[in-house]
Amino acid sequence: MAVNSGDAAFWDIRYQQHSMPWDSAGLPGGFAGEAQRLLAAGARRVLVPGCGSAYEVEALLQHGAQVLAVDFSAPAVARARALHPQCADAIVEADFFSAAVSGEWDWVYERAFLCALPPALRPQYAAKMAALLPAGSCLAGYFYLGDKRGGPPYTIATDSLQALLGPYFTLEQQLQLPGSLPVFGQDEYWMVWRRTQET
Template sequence: MATVNDPSAPEFWDIRFREGRVPWDAGGVPHELAEYLAGASGGGRALIPGCGAAYEVAAFHEAGYEVIAIDFSPAAVAAAARALGPLQGTVRLGDFFQYDFGMVRFDIIYERAFLCSLPRRFRPDYCARVFDLLRPGGLLIGFFFYDPGESGPPFGLGQGELHDLLKERFLLAADEEARSSVSVFAGRERWQVWRRLD
């Protein structure tokens, strides 16, 4: 049974948002994403799972994307509504793994501190869901936390683990050390772009 000590339960994250214990919250749009969007052709659909305060929604919107952000924590969705003002309607309260997006397929899924918030047992499901929600050739872009430590959250990826999970369905198109990590991720985060194969 899920409890407030279980990071797979919304209540776990509700407490942290209500108490302001959100060290992963960058308070704005990371430089890597801003640079990526500035060089992108724009347009298309973008999804931000586990969006938290969802600052990035405005950046995608300004770059011409139709964007949906989703979080299963009511307190996170409330924080996003406060941060986004007129764009708050882009945020959905729901479970990324079960939410019905209808027939919509996305051009981009943006990752920032969602995968590492999930207990490790969810990783295969995360990769399968991302594949299913992206159109062929679509991109999984964002920040991935690499840390061999066992405790969490954040739950870090082992060296080569993400590649092993994605290699059958995705091609790694870009990989660099993150330059705008918040302190909780500093030195252990990478900016990566993964392209979905057909």
């Protein structure tokens, strides 16, 4: 069977070969200010799925957040722990869609995770986010919008994202931040989706 982006092996190879055009080599543009706003508003328990090199984890921990960062690629987790040894306990090898990732969170941080998934997994993504986030909490971070063919990274059209998340979340904020990586061009947006009352 062909390797695809839903398999850890797909990402293992890219980390082993250092072929990581999504890696920001530091905090993404605009992250510090937007994160501080969410933290100040009470989003203290933060889950980071598909954490990759986990640059944001150290910053979140320094601001007093309770953080769990997960990735199902063992080389990604090894890299993240090597880059941030003081944060190693907060970085765990786990599949986001498995029962190992559970609990209730104030904020799930999105960065190059949804766009890395095969589009067929999007309904599972939305349902899992809804299960992890109680009413009033948020799914917030960077979303790769558009209608380009192929991937990863896979774009998602604005109306498709609304259809995906709308049953669970309300879009509260959308803005373009400086410093997006070339792989995303001008199509990456910071968005805050607020969890609506659970049904």
